[in-house]
Amino acid sequence: MTVHSHINSKEIEQAARDRLQERGVSIRDIADVVYLMQHPYHSSLTIDDCIESVDRVLEKREIQHAILVGVELDVLAEKELLSEPLQSLIAKDEGLFGVDETIALGAALGYGSIAVTTYGHLDKQKVGVIERLDTKEGERCHTFLDDIIGSIAANASSRIAHRYRDLLDGMTEEDLIIQDEEDRL
């Protein structure tokens, strides 16, 4: 087994972004879900705000790691490379198999209760791109991806909710940029 002693963070971020693209999910797809979640609370919200929020969430290591783990398992299941019974559990998205939700929920914990409750809502309601991924299409396996996208959208939604309050409280854009940079995990 070859183990690389140092894995550059930028490489991990790029790999996570590449995996989403390879699996047919764009930042805009996720931003559309964020817009649906947050526009009822902030009428001035734009789709560009949502794209920016998704982009910031994708800078977080915990999210990148969840994407890499989840997509890898989906792809291995498509190639039938997992051992049984895990292969069948993931390939048919077995109803009682909840590890996909557990990873996605774990990745939502860093953004607080709004992220957690929004993830729960998206898990049940399957909005936008999440519904597309949840619908079985041929050889594709999205058992993990649909939940991870829900988690990213939920995090980006929570981030917007908190930023609106921060702006209302008088925080400057510079303060908010520093806040984003300090919270890298």
Ligand SMILES: [Mg+2]
């Ligand atoms: Mg799933």
